[in-house]
Amino acid sequence: MNSRFGQRLDAVRARLESFGIDGLYVTGEANVTYLTGKSGKDCALWITEQDAFILTDFRYMEMAMELQGLFAYREVKVGRDACDFFLSMGKIRIGVEKNHLSLSEYLTFLDRMDADRIVPVEGLIERLREVKDALELEATQRACAIADACFLHMCRFLKPGISERTAALEIEFFMKSNGADALSFDTICVSGANTSYPHGIPGNKTIETGDFVTMDYGCKVDGYCSDMTRTVAVGRADEEMKAVYELVLLAQRTACAGIRAGMRCEDVDRLARDVISDAGYGDCFGHGLGHGTGLEIHEAPRLRPGSLEELKENQIVSIEPGIYLPKKFGVRIEDLATVTPFGIINFVSASKDLMIL
Ligand SMILES: [Mn+2]
Numbered sequence: 352m353n354s355r356f357g358q359r360l361d362a363v364r365a366r367l368e369s370f371g372i373d374g375l376y377v378t379g380e381a382n383v384t385y386l387t388g389k390s391g392k393d394c395a396l397w398i399t400e401q402d403a404f405i406l407t408d409f410r411y412m413e414m415a416m417e418l419q420g421l422f423a424y425r426e427v428k429v430g431r432d433a434c435d436f437f438l439s440m441g442k443i444r445i446g447v448e449k450n451h452l453s454l455s456e457y458l459t460f461l462d463r464m465d466a467d468r469i470v471p472v473e474g475l476i477e478r479l480r481e482v483k484d485a486l487e488l489e490a491t492q493r494a495c496a497i498a499d500a501c502f503l504h505m506c507r508f509l510k511p512g513i514s515e516r517t518a519a520l521e522i523e524f525f526m527k528s529n530g531a532d533a534l535s536f537d538t539i540c541v542s543g544a545n546t547s548y549p550h551g552i553p554g555n556k557t558i559e560t561g562d563f564v565t566m567d568y569g570c571k572v573d574g575y576c577s578d579m580t581r582t583v584a585v586g587r588a589d590e591e592m593k594a595v596y597e598l599v600l601l602a603q604r605t606a607c608a609g610i611r612a613g614m615r616c617e618d619v620d621r622l623a624r625d626v627i628s629d630a631g632y633g634d635c636f637g638h639g640l641g642h643g644t645g646l647e648i649h650e651a652p653r654l655r656p657g658s659l660e661e662l663k664e665n666q667i668v669s670i671e672p673g674i675y676l677p678k679k680f681g682v683r684i685e686d687l688a689t690v691t692p693f694g695i696i697n698f699v700s701a702s703k704d705l706m707i708l
Contacts, residue, residue, distance in 0.1 A: 355484070356421055359386050362479050363398055372446035372470050374399035376433070379451035381646040382476040384574060387422065389414055395429045396422065397436070399443075406433060434459050434539030446472040481643065481651045482665045487575055488617045488689055491644065491667055494531070494570050494577035495687055495698035501525045501568070502581055502701040509585060509708055515540050515553035522568050528553075531570030535578055539567035540646050546582065547681040549638060549673060563680045569648065569687075576644045578669050579699045580685035581652035584707045592682075595632070595674050596705045599682045602672040603703065604627035606640060610670070612692045616658035623672040624656070632674050642689060666690050 363375060363386065375398050377383055383391030385397075387405065394407040394415070405415045412432035415424040427436050430453060437445055437460075445464075447457065449471040460469050483491070504525050509518060517541035525535070541551035543562040551565075558564055567580040582599075584592060600622040609622040620640040627636045639655025644667050652660050654668060662668070671685030685701055687693035 353421060356386060356388055359479065360398065360403060360421065363476060364400055366475055367398075367400065367446070370446055370470065370472050370475060371444065372472065373443040374402075375446040375472060375475060376437075376452070377476065377668060378429070378456075379448050379476065381449070381480075382448065382451070384551065384646055385476060385480055387418055390419070392500075393429055395427070395433065397425075406436065423597075430456050434463055438463060442468065444468055444470055446470050446475070448475075449473045452633040477651060480645055482663055483645065483667055483689070484665075486573075487645065488665065488667070489682055490575035491577060491687070491689075493700050494535075494572040495579065497526050497529050497531050497570055498568065498577045498579050499699060499701045502566070502579070505566060506583065506668070506706060506708060509558060509564055509583065511585060512557055514555050514557050515542055516555060518558065518564070518566075519553035519568075519687055522566060525570070526676070531572065532574075533571040535569030535571055535576035535644075539565065539580075541565050542585075544678055544680065547675045547677050547679060549675055549681065549683065558585055561589070562586075563592060563682065565681060565683055567683065567685065569644075574646050576646070576648045577645055577698070578648060578685065578687050579701065580683045581703070581706075582682045582684060584705065586707070588705065588707055592680060593705060595676070595680075595684050598627065598630050598632065599672055599674050599684055600703055600705070603670060603684045603686070606670050606672065607686065607688070607695060607697065610662070610668070610688070610690060610695050612662055612664040612666075612690045615663045616652050616654050616660050616662055617656055619662060619668075620654045620656055620658065623670070627672060627674060629643040633644060635674045635676060636672060637675070638673070641685075642669050643668055662690055664691055668695075670695075 377396035380391040399406040406421040519538045546565040569578040606623040641654040643650040673683030675681035686699040
């Protein structure tokens with residue numbers, strides 16, 4: 352069996368005792384994927400020092416059987432029959448994933464077992480996922496390359512008269528046609544005044560001359576997410592648009608140049624925030640500088656004020672400052688990079704200079 356997944360299983364086992372549990376009931380979909388390399392949908396894991404089970408139903412049985420050697424298969428309807436499975440095991444302490452167990456399943460457990468046997472656990476597997484191995488970095492890099500190519504394609508595609516929805520669909524069609532397995536998240540493609548919504552939803556508005564268009568999108572390759580944002584102007588850009596764009600770009604480039612493994616995450620955030628605040632736009636940058644990515648689009652670390660964690664080598668982070676002026680426009684520029692002690696390796700190579708299409 353693949354030693355990569357065997358090592359991950361060993362890492363989980365090594366942490367059970369410190370959480371005061373005899374085993375961990377893994378219900379987070381991405382956590383199941385991390386430990387098995389399989390989709391994780393409607394599957395759960397039960398991991399103890401000696402045993403490892405994959406719990407799922409007939410639909411995923413064949414897939415589960417492929418994991419034999421690492422995980423034994425038990426036919427269990429996740430969310431319904433798991434309690435019976437645990438009751439057959441005697442008085443053990445069961446770690447449950449606090450952020451990934453439904454309230455109804457939790458209540459079933461409480462109803463049928465002593466409360467002190469159910470131990471809510473947070474971050475046990477997520478913490479292991481923070482630092483990426485070579486294959487994870489490589490999959491992310493391939494996902495970023497598809498998104499990069501998509502940006503070039505969109506620079507030719509965007510024209511006045513095309514709706515935001517049509518443009519968003521084109522982004523998605525391009526990525527899936529060029530090797531993406533899935534989207535990382537719902538594509539953002541907004542124009543004109545809609546660009547002031549940091550997470551606007553593409554609508555029927557048509558792109559017009561003089562609009563900014565913000566495209567924030569990503570795809571998955573082998574399960575790993577890419578994430579990038581570019582803001583372009585269509586036809587022309589007025590002086591205010593140009594000035595704000597250059598400021599966001601300066602903040603983004605300053606952060607890219609300053610990030611090192613070993614920094615505190617809030618200090619990473621400050622690299623860009625100081626540039627924007629010093630120019631008087633501090634109130635218009637209301638979100639963090641960035642976030643980790645991996646099997647999920649938002650993972651640790653979080654680059655934002657108050658985040659005291661230390662940035663580690665081989666983490667992946669987005670670097671995405673923005674300025675949003677309600678009813679006028681917004682600008683966000685985002686790259687995705689891996690962290691080293693000497694700086695970042697940027698996975699996104701699309702041009703960041705202001706483009707007026
Ligand atoms: Mn992002």
